[in-house]
Amino acid sequence: MDLDKHDSAAPGRRQPQNPAAPARPADPAGAIRASDADRDRTADILREALAEGRLDAEEHAERIDAVYRAKTVGELEPIVRDLPASRPPRPEPAPYAYGPEAPAGPADNLIAVFSSSTRKGRWRVGARTQAFSLFGNIEIDLTEAMFGQRLTVINATSIFGNVEVRVPENISLRGSGTGIFGNFEVVTLESADPEAPVVVVNGYSVFGNVEAKPKRGKRIADLHDRLRKHLGH
Helix, strand or coil: CCHHHHHHCCCCCCCCCCCCCCCCCCCHHHHCECCHHHHHHHHHHHHHHHHHCCCCHHHHHHHHHHHHHCCEHHHHHHHHCCCCCCCCCCCCCCCCCCCCCCCCCCCEEEEEECCEEEECCCCEECCEEEEEEECCEEEEECCCCEECCCEEEEEEEEECCEEEEEECCCCEEEEEEEEECCEEEECCECCCCCCCCEEEEEEEEECCEEEEEECCCCCCCCHHHHHHHHHCC
16 A cells, blocks of 8 residues: 555645735825825826716716715725826916906805895806805805806805705816705816816705705806906906
């Protein structure tokens, strides 16, 4: 009998195995808190991918939302892993003719107490607007407004009332707030044009509603020319 073969086939005797590879340590760089600049660089890559047709509008919106919710650099990296790195920017059209900003001063106020208040049509939007609704309704329609500055901030408070903000589809819309037994909703937009106006809606609602979203079909297609004519440039 071949004892070597017999011993190797004996039951209960385990064959030698290769040692398991040691676990790779977590990437310490991925745990670094993401800065606003890190998020903006990632958003630029997504913006380029949208312009080239690599992402559709829905995918772009979902990823942009993930970018601005990311807390660490490691959370940003998977969002653009399947996209080419950002390339040198393409020549941009002439800058937006915002004109000189209005001097610092009190914010525009829209107040509705057991009543309604509306701003719409052709009007020059101030840098800051305070909207307060108490058992009332406020409508702010920016689809035909003239933006005198790139950043516009709307602080909305609704108590047993309603505040609605409507913007063109081709600007950036951001914001945050709280609904206490009510609704606070901002539909985030990120314009493909880095110089497009930015509208930020913040605030809260108590037994009320605050809502900011694009008005479908409304775009500022000729904003550059319209602003130059309006401001006499």
